[in-house]
Amino acid sequence: MPNDPAYQAELARTREFFATRAADWDARFPDDGPRYATAVAELGLRPGQSVLDAGCGTGRALPLLRAAVGPTGTVLGADVTPQMLDAAAARHPGATLLLADCTALPLPDGGLDAVFAAGLISHLPDPVRGLRELARVTRPGGLLALFHPVGRAALAARHGRAITPDDLRAEPNLRPVLTAAGWQLSSYTDSDDRYLALAERTS
Template sequence: MALGGGAGLLAHGADAGTHSGTHAHADAPAAADATPSEGPAVELTAAASTDPIFAEVPRPSTRLRPAADPLPLPADAVVPASCDGYPEQAFRIGASAWGVRFLAQDGLRQDDGDGPAAGEPPAGPFPGCWGEELLGRFAALVTARAEHTATRAFFTRRAEAWEERFAHQTPAYEAAVARMRPAPGGLALDLGCGTGRAMPALRALVGPSGRVLGVDVTPAMLSAAARHGRGRDGHLLAADCTRLPLPGACVHGIFSAGHAALREWARVTAPDGELLLFHPSGRAERAARHGRPLDPGDLLAEPNLRPALETTGRRPAAYEDAATHFLARATRST
């Protein structure tokens, strides 16, 4: 993420040649002279709603000073923050490069209008809680992508033999899916589907008029799923299960044998939908297998999972952490 003047270097480094926005008119007020009560304000655009960094961030503070010079951007650049006259206040080039040009008013904090506290230096190029939110999101995205790279590397090496190696677990998956109650004709997801062992059972639940979607971040696992005929039970999608390319409230049942991204999954789940988390071994057995003690901070521990579900409007309808399996089923809070 490039900030301030660095954003211009980023745009030029991308061989920008086609401007994606409009220039200010000659008689327009200079944005650089804007104060919190006059001049153009920085606003989020419609593109921000689907941007990995800007989605769902609060509205920018009125103390943010727009950059006042036009900046040519590549034709395919995405602009999540703009202002009248100078639309390219923030931009994304490709999937991993962001530029943020607007600055805080000199000597003012972004999170209040009282100026710096006693002994505190004036605001720098990108200070305050709003800027820290963006930087924190960028750091989290980088971390998640690094984890995805490691995950893909791990499972790609094992994809070819995965189905045969764990075929004995298929009855356990079928029994777990049978605990779900998605509406017939609805949409069911198998998140972190691997070779899609839960997809036939999900297909049986939603019926011929329903839809099943198997989602995994490792293309090699999806290829293995296709070889084993799981495409007959539904569609296979390579995607990040923590950032699903789906509209809100469209899913009627989510099955996952992997990690939980409860807030994102609640976003896509219909009011009558439900979630089932399953693993064919219990938490204690898995910890012992990896030579570590049970982690009290584990999201799947019941004292942690219950309040986490409640914050998304769900409640646990079943919780089982046995030697032979882990299962948690959640439905809408009443």
Template sequence: MSLGARTDPLLAGLPALVRVPHHRRHGALALPPGAALLASCDRHPVVAYRVGGSAWGLLFPLGAPGRADGVPARFAALVAERAERTATRTFFTPRADAWERRFASDAPVYAAAVARMGLRPGRRALDVGCGTGRALPALRAQVGAQGVVLGVDLTAAMLTTAAREGRRAHAGLLLADAGRLPLPSGAVDGVFSAGLVDHVPDPAAALGEWARVTAPGGVLLLFHPSGRAERAARHGRSLDPGDLLAEANLWPALRAAGWLPDHHEDAPHHFLARAIRPGP
């Protein structure tokens, strides 16, 4: 079997040539309309294909040693990741319409946080997990008309609300996973993220992905309009020493992900951490 897709999330990592069993009872696979051909062989022109980002057709069994090692585990991981995305969208979708009204008073503190990024006119800014886009007007004001601003969120309903609130005038809105951004490396000069990093399935991977899309010298600003102690008290609990946003935990995580920590501010009524993407 020869593999034709080196970046497929399920089959990536397999050798270019893989031995798989063929049985006489195996029929031929037909390539559905719009499907991506992933593998073929001399006997069968279609051995594996993918439809969209979540359905695969295979003409061979998985998991036999030396044949397709690791594929079942990757499939299980993809299912778990999809479940996490579904849970996130299930939570935020019904709340999107009221989100802006509920947190409208936060706009000034978002603007103050964005000001701490220090982006120059003409630069490129990304608000990852932008929600209804409260930070987007401030980001646009900072980079100016010649700059680029993108707002990324996993929940379509949040982006619909952002558009309804006029945020398309300030930024392009993109439906995407914050942990797998559809952007080339070094695409932006600054990443703003409010209340997201300690809620993604894999914070270390997310910080690394945000570093990947940030050009050398770029800035990361993690923000929350409530301080850690304030949020803990609101939920009736004490501060967790294992909290990622505690300075002792966040600094090593940032360094491991490719960031140079610059500032940590856990004030009574807001949280802010700033880091720089080192140069080559």
């Protein structure tokens, strides 16, 4: 985990933000389930594969990922906020959950077939470092899904602001960041009802 004070301060702000919202997080967004299901389906996971839900929060994607890889597959959830993991454990007994910063995962190199990350990239203090760590734990040719159940414009409007040109999730900004981190952007969707960027781990 990086020791840079600015990084640690940003990480602490993220924990504080989600800690106070963990208990009622799912109730605040009750209609997102079908959008999660569609995004997981687009990963094209197969039975027996291994997948990480990075920044898993309350674990909304965990049962969908489990259904995709079947009983012989591996599903891991990682989050930096203990309260979110507590909520995930309560909602999904038996899930394998890791309290971990996504820039320092306790996982071996190249062990995953895919990474699903809902809402994660906006909360990474160092996006290139975080995405590079996700690449490290994913095999060459493995997939990354950066997902949000609403698009950039809808999310900005929800928070009473406008999209700015430096928005990391905009395709022209995201593509070079992914490339620098060991990923190649393969598809990009940003509509009112979802955001989904799919990338492939380069060799």
